[in-house]
Amino acid sequence: MATIRDVARLADVSVATVSNVLNSVDRVSPELSARVRAAMEKLSYAPHAGARSLRKRSSGLIGLIVGDITNPFFSDLFEAVEDAAAAGGYLVLLCNSNERSEREEAHLRMLRTQRIDGLILAPTGAASMNRASLLAQLEIPVVLVDRAMEGLGYDAVVLDNRRAGFEATRHLIGCGHKRIGLVNGPDVLRTAAERLAGYREALLGAGLPVDPELIRDGTFRQQPAEQAMSELLALPQPPSAVFATNNLMTVGVMKVLADRGLACPEDISVIGIDDLPWAEAVSPQLSAVAQPVRAMGEAALDLLLRRLSGSLQGPGTTSVMAPRLHIRRSCGMPATGRPAHVG
Amino acid sequence: MATIRDVARLADVSVATVSNVLNSVDRVSPELSARVRAAMEKLSYAPHAGARSLRKRSSGLIGLIVGDITNPFFSDLFEAVEDAAAAGGYLVLLCNSNERSEREEAHLRMLRTQRIDGLILAPTGAASMNRASLLAQLEIPVVLVDRAMEGLGYDAVVLDNRRAGFEATRHLIGCGHKRIGLVNGPDVLRTAAERLAGYREALLGAGLPVDPELIRDGTFRQQPAEQAMSELLALPQPPSAVFATNNLMTVGVMKVLADRGLACPEDISVIGIDDLPWAEAVSPQLSAVAQPVRAMGEAALDLLLRRLSGSLQGPGTTSVMAPRLHIRRSCGMPATGRPAHVG
DNA sequence: AGGCAATTTTGAACCGTTTCATCGAGGGGG
DNA sequence: CCCCCTCGATGAAACGGTTCAAAATTGCCT
16 A cells, blocks of 8 residues: 555655645645645545654544434434534544443543543443543543433533423323323433433422332333333323423333233323334324434534633533424323223 | 642652552552542542543544444444443444534544544445545554445454345245235435345245336435335235335334225235334334344443453454344235226 | 583564654745 | 744654674583
């Protein structure tokens, strides 16, 4: 493969000149510039990113760590981040931790070796000391997405989780529901705790009781959500509507309904957080509180780029994004009296 | 950030020795090895991948180009490839071409600059001269996934598309359907042509006519598939079942049904190629011909690794994977007589 | 103790690029 | 006509690793 030296030789200029036209620095005269470009073309020259990063002390690489790339939230996020990064001349290194902290740590080490210039992290699981120190070793700007981590001084982009919980619940109440099941994440996670807070607030604001029996932990995953949903249905007084606080759990909830032949919204209403690409393709079309994923990815990259250029300084800022309620057909009026599917 | 020289100084050995323990080459004595490891630990040393790739002429990077990372097929593929690559000590650079050939070409250039060691490509759109020459310039092993490209001599991993088309159609026929709509990809693509061939074969094998009116081009995308499905429904004699030859188009077909309030399978049966993560969560649970995505990703990486190690030589081989029919509830018996939803 | 072979360790060149001090040419002013 | 200044081009020194021939050490045998 051709090197910069080959190009210089062919164009009959110095290596430094070739480098200058590559980096459009130091005003190169038009004639030389043209000769150099022609030579690069003829040799189909591609610079060596490794060598460049070695000398420049910056790689043009940005890391993105997500918990589960098969989750539409994260694949949309990647898409948004990659698009924005490409516009800024950066390449995105995607790491899929599969929700396992050991893999996340391995990826963190790998990214350090790759000398990434910045990192966008959607942290999986709880905060860990280990992760904090690995992040610090990176010595580069870090932007957190989806889940903020307090006290580390990083920038973050998060959903207004309380409001998301509030709006979903209020919508169900508006449809006439009074017993609303909640399939939530583990309340040690801030996101889950805040969504729960919004749920409570909506209930109390409408003068409705908060029944602890109706609040279940689905750990943000499908299987546990199915279990939680089954428990909800087994209650002496099952809810007439269910609110699942992320997309995986929404799928779990729907699966239980499909397995039991329960109709939605006739037998039970469902709303979720996170819109799904196929929400409009199933019947009933699913109502959801959507996160502005694209905007979140762009905001995260924008913060990162501003840190990298030095135009943003000082302690980390948290940018809170507003959720958007998509009303479709999965939340109807509750059946009066004893629901059809009981006993 | 600490360099290999810092480590050598702290451990009081030569730089070469540190390099040797890093690459476990040239038998280093246990004492020195321990001293070096301790020093690396204390300095939390991370080698510089760029410098290493500069000298070694190999980067430990593998490229993966897909058309649409938000498509579950591709995100599953990435997951499989990344897992297998990690086991082999490689890092995967994911590129999302968004089904646009210009972005694919930009990515190809970028990957060359990054000096990837090998490439897995799920080509988007038709074969192009431009792409062929960019691939050749890479001068590294390439494995094609999903779509083979003839005559370039690359290894490939593809689905047995004819069989997938055949099995889906035969299943519908077995349910009693006689007029089966096909929402297919553009028949300039081999995958689409082969799936169509399987469809024909099943029909003819059952002594049923192949009605060209029932065969529509949905270009493998959701919107056009919706259009195609609408046309199918507008036919004087609409089909009693529809077969969509990929997941995006299956969503499009279902969307049209949901929009019109048509019930599946009561009003019309549906089967698709590509299983969907939520196929069991919707009602009716969707039947599908699944591609063994994980196995395909692993097979592709295995081929690549064997090319890289030199244990595989000679002209490219194509590995054909068997589809798997998942029968669920979206394909019922056709209603007798004139379908309820017609005029 | 001395010599030889086998095993560890090391010095230095090299990988491809950027950067910066220096050099040379050309132009304008005194 | 000469000096000085500016602008564009260049030579050579990094950057942080790996590699390999050569040096140092060890072990063994006589």
